[in-house]
Amino acid sequence: MSDEGEPSGAGRAATDGGHAHEFPPTSSVRRWLVTTNHKDVGILYVVTSLFFLVFGGVLALLMRLQLWSPGADVLSAVSYNQAVSAHGLIMIFWFLSPFAFGFANYVVPLQIGAKDLAFPRLNALSYWLYLFSGLLLGVSFFQGGTFAGGWTMYAPLNVPVYTPNVGASTAVLALILFVASVTVSSVNFLTTMHRMRAEGMTLRRMPLFSWTILLTVWMMLFAFAALLAALLILASDRLLGTTYFSAKAGGSLLWAHLFWFFGHPEVYIVFFPALGVMAETFQTFTGRRIVGRKWFIAAMVLVALQSFLVWMHHMFLTGINLEIKTLFMATTIGISLPFDLMVFALIYTMIKGKIRFTTPFLFSFGALLLFILGGITGVFLGAVVLDYEFRGTYWVVAHFHYVMVAGVTALVGGLYYWFPKMTGKMYDRLLGKLHFAIYFVGFNLLYFPMFLAWETPRRDFVYDAAFVTEHRVATVGAFLLGASFLVMFYNLSTSLVAGDDAEDNPWEYSRTTEWALPSPPPLENFPKVPSFASGSLRFGRGAADGGEVGSTSTTRPSSEQRSDGGLAANATPVAQATGSAHPTGHGADHASVWPFVVGLASFFALLGVSGFKTGTLAPGVGGVLAMASLTFGTALGGYALVSMAREQFTVESGPFGESWPFAGVENTKLGVWIFLASDVVLFGAFVGSYVFIRVAHGWQEWHDLVPAAHVPLPGLINTYLLLTSSFSVVLALVAAERGSRWGLVGSLATTFALGVAFLVNKAMEWQHLFHVHSEAFPHGWELGTNVASSTFYLTTGLHGAHVAVGLLISLYLLVRAWNGAYLDDERPVEYFGLYWHFVDIVWLFLFPLFYIL
Structure with missing residues (x-):
């Protein structure tokens, strides 16, 4: 066994497009660019987050020097505001959560008995999106200055009138890229923790650190979707000229609602992993199982649910009526009660145990x-x-x-x-x-x-x-x-x-369980298939031995698994107990360069987007460079995504044991469902923003902001087009199940054509509205004409972007189907269908809201 936890001798073979090559050692830079192994990704997260700790810490020290005396001149006023804003953003987003998820990446699969996360390449992708989002924020300092309106980015300070620097827009785009990283990671962790637990590793037995990560990721899935909606709207206000947050009626309050609906769960998103560390270390260094373990878990679940019901206590100084303020004061006090239980549980664990004052x-x-x-x-x-x-x-x-x-x-x-x-x-x-x-x-x-x-x-x-x-x-x-x-x-x-x-x-x-493995653990984590079914940690025969997943060894290693998911005291490493530390299973598939390339492409694409203002690029060299960056990033990203889709990369799909409540749902399907759950919140936030702004302006008075030319007919036509396209997707799935190649090709082609027709009809409608000329709208009805046009174009535009993504996927499926794919495995068509049906359902809500009411 080498120091890096790899098999001794030559590195593991990895596949890249079907061609085998050696998996590079940890001493190689290439290893860290191509790795998808959860332990490597965890180390990358930890090291990178510590870099951002230094970055944010230096800004904090500059602020403290400025505060040495009132009105000191260490920094200018604008520079101080930038330092305050960037310090908060960096520490909250680029240090705290990634630092915790470095440990989560490394430890959680080990604790639940998994060889890796469910989607290893998506795990690597989440890291690279995180890294390049942080680099994008760093670039913003050199674009006239980064965002200077505070880390909460309150409106209207977040619009270009008050923060006009290009760097301020780049900071918003960096946050959008960071949220994309979080979303990918959330889907991956939730799928893994619900579907990849070893036999016998029930939720009841799962270690407390893994419990905190599970609840954290569920909160992240929904909270960050709300933040993404807020950031997309803000980016549109800054780059395209929409007027959400500069609206006189409700604009500033809308940002506060969206931000704090994310912001308060974020407190627990940050603190829960730390709470998990505290629980694990208290147990280890008191020699005592946590007191009231099941109530400790119940309290955490209650806090996770309540965290979405207290956001308005950040808004007591706004014009919200006293009854609502009183209600949220009560929910705020209520959420403190489960924390009292957890604090007392930790204290009683110390009292009942024997403390060992180690550094952890x-x-x-x-x-x-x-x-x-x-x-x-x-x-x-x-x-x-x-x-x-x-x-x-x-x-x-x-x-x-x-x-x-x-x-x-x-x-x-x-x-x-x-x-x-x-x-x-x-x-x-x-x-x-x-x-x-x-x-x-x-x-x-x-x-x-x-x-x-x-x-x-x-x-x-x-x-x-x-x-x-x-x-x-x-x-x-x-x-x-x-x-x-x-x-x-x-x-x-x-x-x-x-x-x-x-x-x-x-x-x-x-x-x-991680303490029953060598330090550091081998690449494949476990020497053979782990099982907790008997209440103790046992191993079945590995794949190399011809064993079946879930089979248990008759030899009981001395490192026994407790019924609460913990190892017994004085555990002996399982590699020693089984006499084997060589990994088995899917270890050949740990290398892929495409996640790195996608992250790099995203960096250049968004750097180019930052050059836009009110829908146009800056004149001169700056505009040319922005367009070049956008074009290069988009082209590179498209090539990388197609290459990653075509790459041969296989992982074990599970389940290997108890996977309640998703036992009958395959990994990728579960991942799609989880992603769509976050998308529900995204569209819900957009629709809620429209309703909020309209109510603030006056529901009936809203019609005065809309030209008479905005008629229901184009929306009605698009409704029929999308409903028909959903039917054709169903026919495509039926054709694939029956092995009908041409039926599959024809149905996918029909879906593609109907989707294109939807976008063409939408473009014609927009073009018509842009050039409406009347006494009320002498310059047409464009994105920034008024808040009604902004909400219409941005919300239906977000839906149109989803349609466009669906068309790209359907085109890829169509090309593959033409070459005979999916006849023996129709699941990719089914997963595409789930996405496409969701997009169609969303339109059924948008059509009456924007065309009839």
């Missing part, structure tokens, strides 16, 4: 202390009367960081906890504890004085001179906190190069 435990325990203070101070903000006083002050800044950076504290503990497993090396324990001491002191010196100086207005570097002492103490604390990470980087880097070899299980009372 110190960080987890410190996180608990910080979170308790952050939670208590947050209850103040949940009260309407107190929120009127505290909103917009440093009380909010301090509370927010005591919650969010408490999550960081636990995740740093997770880094120390899993570092031996991921690297095979042990960190320096003394330096680890020194890191915690400096970190904890620096943290409290930085953030606690903000409670004392709470009357300081947030996002403003000019403050009352009475608070100079508090701000200077906070600045010292900031640099101390930053210095603590230098200790961590030194510790981990030197340990990686010259540290002591770690035992496969360095923790005496570790409870989860």
